Amino acid sequence: MSTYLATDRLTLRPFTADEADLLIELDSDPAVMRFLSGGEPTPPEIVREGHLPSILAGYERWDGRFGLFAARETESGAFVGWFCLRPERDGPLDEVELGYRLRQDAWGKGYATEVAAALVDKAFSELDVQVVWGATMSLNRASQKVMEKVDMTVTETLATPDDMLAVEGSELGGFRYEITKEQWEGRQVGSR
Ligand SMILES: CC(C)(COP(=O)(O)OP(=O)(O)OC[C@H]1O[C@@H](n2cnc3c(N)ncnc32)[C@H](O)[C@@H]1OP(=O)(O)O)[C@@H](O)C(=O)NCCC(=O)NCCS
Numbered sequence: 001m002s003t004y005l006a007t008d009r010l011t012l013r014p015f016t017a018d019e020a021d022l023l024i025e026l027d028s029d030p031a032v033m034r035f036l037s038g039g040e041p042t043p044p045e046i047v048r049e050g051h052l053p054s055i056l057a058g059y060e061r062w063d064g065r066f067g068l069f070a071a072r073e074t075e076s077g078a079f080v081g082w083f084c085l086r087p088e089r090d091g092p093l094d095e096v097e098l099g100y101r102l103r104q105d106a107w108g109k110g111y112a113t114e115v116a117a118a119l120v121d122k123a124f125s126e127l128d129v130q131v132v133w134g135a136t137m138s139l140n141r142a143s144q145k146v147m148e149k150v151d152m153t154v155t156e157t158l159a160t161p162d163d164m165l166a167v168e169g170s171e172l173g174g175f176r177y178e179i180t181k182e183q184w185e186g187r188q189v190g191s192r
């Protein structure tokens with residue numbers, strides 16, 4: 001199957017129609033879901049009938065350029081979670097959201113930072129992207145640190161969406177982070 005991205009330790013590939021169980025298991029860990037649903041697992045039928053079909057449709061819609069991809073350790077083949085780089089459904093193709101959700105046993109190894117950095121580079125160098133953005137709850141320090149480590153900065157504070165009011169710290173809202181192509185190019189020059 002086609003590789004979307006390979007980093008030092010991880011390989012990202014499209015999900016296949018028979019991989020719903022990977023997503024169901026990932027979303028069944030309350031620690032993983034803490035800042036997404038308040039710890040509630042995603043019901044398996046929502047994954048099977050909603051999330052996975054929409055992930056698969058995204059590969060068609062964006063012709064494999066963008067989407068939500070399964071990440072595995074290259075050496076062991078173990079599934080560690082997913083990353084996404086994708087426009088909003090009917091939004092401009094040059095503004096894409098960076099997202100990630102990893103199994104708890106994969107946390108703390110630098111995996112999110114490793115892949116996020118490579119996705120930001122790919123977005124600006126290969127995919128004609130102008131802005132990479134991400135959104136996170138105020139209390140989700142791990143997610144914020146990943147974005148900060150790839151030079152994204154806070155551009156906006158966000159109100160908590162209605163469907164996330166059960167999440168711990170929802171009264172504190174969240175942050176939108178961004179990096180523009182211009183900032184990314186400036187960073188490339190500055191780091192030489
Ligand atoms: C967010 C997430 C992907 C981070 O994955 P990860 O691979 O553990 O992240 P990294 O190892 O690359 O760590 C990035 C930085 O965050 C720090 N960090 C990790 N977890 C942290 C935590 N709970 N609190 C504070 N900092 C944390 C790391 O120490 C590292 O910073 P450092 O290099 O300065 O030490 C992972 O925690 C996750 O999947 N969480 C559940 C889903 C989720 O919340 N997704 C984001 C929704 S917006």
